[in-house]
Amino acid sequence: MPIHGMRRAAGTCATLLALIVAATLPGVAQAKDTPEKPTLTMAVGGLPGLYYLPVLAAQQLGYFKDEGLDVTLEDFAGGSKALEAVVGGSADVGAGAFEHTLFMQAKGQHYRAFALMGRAPQIVVAVLKSKADQIKTLADFKGAKVGVSAPGSSTDLVLTVALRKAGVQRNEISAIGVGSGATVLAAVSGGQLDALSNVDPMMTKLARSGAIKVLVDTRTVQGTQEVFGGTMPAATLYASETFIQKYPKTTQALANAIVRADHWLQTASDADLLKMVPPAYLLNDSALYVEAFHNVRDAYSPDGLMPADGPATSLRALSSFDSRLDPKKIDLNSTYTNDFARKAAAQLK
Known part of the structure; x- marks a missing residue:
């Protein structure tokens, strides 16, 4: 074999070996397909809050990049403002409370949560x-x-x-x-x-x-059940039904990154956390930030999956005070899907 052919073959073998090693590393969620929309904007309803820590972790630890995504995080003063950006089209997907999908359906607009970050409102x-x-x-x-x-x-x-x-x-x-x-x-x-x-x-x-x-x-599951009588799903990644149908590989890639971040938060040490969080978010008091993190740690979803009783608990609680939300007119099954999170979680086992 000519020397250049040997070099090419050796290079090919090295590339294949690198791919095999990367694919078998524990805890690495590999994107199965190239995202249809690799560059996108995510509206977040208050990024410095621990409520959205899985989003911050996915960005800071490079999980979005690992999935072939270039995600711009647009920060807003609250979840309702972030929702406005998604509905208005200035953001592709939203990071916000699950109940937004219920309210949007009541208005005749269909949005679906596809990765759970919080199983308690915090x-x-x-x-x-x-x-x-x-x-x-x-x-x-x-x-x-x-x-x-x-x-x-x-x-x-x-x-x-x-x-x-x-x-x-x-x-x-x-x-x-x-x-x-x-x-x-x-x-x-x-x-x-x-x-x-x-x-x-x-x-x-x-x-x-x-x-x-x-x-x-409501920073713990128990405290949340005392207020709501069940699991109250909190922060999610959500998008319009149109986006999810048009960009299923992108949606899967986003879910992969967020579920991986959920998983990381279950075992991250205090030192890991402080290394990941930008200094500006630590309020010049890293010990305080760590204390706050331990106060809410129980609230993070371990696997990105919507709990079975979560959507019904949310609808019951919200419809109890908002007359615009008629439970009989809400199809809970169309407000969320576990398909993407289930696939993402399977890659982490």
């Missing part, structure tokens, strides 16, 4: 310590000014469900959008709020400093 409802003498329970919230990430977002919805159980209607409070990052601290210190419904790490930071008194805690 939302804390608390009263400011300065108001704790007047507001001792949820029943005392009438007339209160309550900070939420954005009106209509999951922080607002969880607040509304919890208040309704205590006999307080949504129109009896004032919900004020305060974001989910450092803007929360400014709103609390500015004296414009009586109470707060928000996510970590901000709620852990405020509780640690003694600024708030926690009344409702």
